[in-house]
Amino acid sequence: MIAILIVFVLGIMLLFNFYTRLLSKISQNGIRRKLEKGKISDQQLEKLCNAVDKGRKRKMMAIFMYGIFYKSFLNMQEDIYQLYRAEMEKRGMLNQ
Template identity: 75%
Template sequence: MNNVTSIVVLIAFILGIMLLFNLYTRMLSKIQQNSIRRRLEKGKVNDQQLIKLCNAADKGRNRKFMAIFMYGIFFKSFLNMQEDIYRLYKAEIDKRGLTY
């Protein structure tokens, strides 16, 4: 019975760590998006930089191997983060009337 209890505690501990990592990646994503949003609103990104950043975000959102390598089983968090960043840049490009 002692071994079963130890295994259950270990599984609960691992799940707890996974939950914390998931919360951390979500928080990191929100911080990054807010930072990008503020830079765009303040006009700190010129048109050429915006197009380059949008192209980089477009490439990044399709890199599943990199997502798996960096985030493991939470690779969908990375892909969602890249997709949200791409949407921010794309919306700003549309707002400025640029093409890329």
């Protein structure tokens, strides 16, 4: 009986992990499309990049939001930060 419960809990955890990965990819693709279409101004880009930079350093928030999958949240924040950072470099905003 306990073995079935453990398998069930592990299955739920695996599903949640897949869900967070899918959510991350959808979010990144949406951001990437907005950046490619130029829908984000320089001021917005700078604010978003700063906000994500702060969020990627907050491990306690990640633990509260995602529990044992906090590293998934941190990886998602890091990937989004890299997208914004690359766009800032492309626009020449980092040299200012």
